[in-house]
Amino acid sequence: MTQADILIYIAGALAVVSAAGVVMSSQPIYSALSLVGNMVSLAVLFLLLNAQFLAAVQVIVYAGAVMVLFVFIIALLSPGREDSPLRDRRALIGGAAIVYVTVQIFVLATNGTTYKKGLPTATCATIREAVPAYRLIQAGQPASCNPFPLHGNENAVPIAQANNSAAGLNGVLFFPDDVNRVGNVQVTGGQLFTTFVLPFEITSLLLLVAAVGAVYLTRRSPGRERAEQARASRRPPLPAPAGESLGPGVAASPKAPAATGEPESA
């Protein structure tokens, strides 16, 4: 058990514990803080799993942008505290039942699945020829071909089946050391613009639609504002609901227009 293994255990445990904190805490802002902890521990996990680019994206996009949105909306709407689901018997039982069913589905789906590790072996040179990214590796550099440094099975290089195509891309394993030598960002980026270029473009379109939709939804159009004002004026002035203090300014609101109107007319 290497140091990296221990760190992976710690990061995974932290992720699960903070996820429980998200669900169990009664104040939304504590949920948000636990979610930040969850994102950060997952970023550490990704780093340890040789996904450096993804770790950076996780911190920037999730812990940065998405969490700012959450904290912003919590501060804006200031939803009150809510009983933790631990205290709500009905929610606890119902949620636990469905989680149990989910776990059973997972077990059913993965039962009997063996993840391939021992495949036909080939030389390092064959693999580097097969995968374009590996051709970028400087010829002089010694490259380890060990696909599973964490497992410690050296020199066994599982690769494509004997009938792999001319492109040679079928069944090529991910070699962390080699990819790190090329650069994690370079390999991921190269993939985004070659293999996954269509999904990439569709995703950009989706982001555009989401941005336009968000702006449109929150926009106060003149017509809608007039309708809302009409609805508000039709509604009789609400007595302040119990437990919700609206402040002194609201209580005086029926008089306020007259008070401001008089100096103007005078």
Add this chain to the structure above:
Amino acid sequence: MTIGITHLLVVSAALFCVGVFGLLSRRNAIALLMSVELMFNGVNVALVGFARFGYSNLRPLSGMAFALFVITIAAAEVAVAVALLLVAYRRHQTVQADELDELRG
């Protein structure tokens, strides 16, 4: 015990299930959104685990490209959902999911 794909799948399933539990048991719409984020994160852990330990039929690191897409779509989803919450709050002065029952017959 050295880390294998199984460990990551356990973490992934745990995160996903905690997310499902939160989605079903919380009433605050913001907390519901956060639970959905937890589920996305669980899926991401599985994808990165397969990219690291798995056997790829496409190219190395395709699991990471998938995880990137998941993150992007989660960001888009949060943006739209937050806008929807703002509109709902403007109309109903609440974001408690069980009080937003306008569609109930």
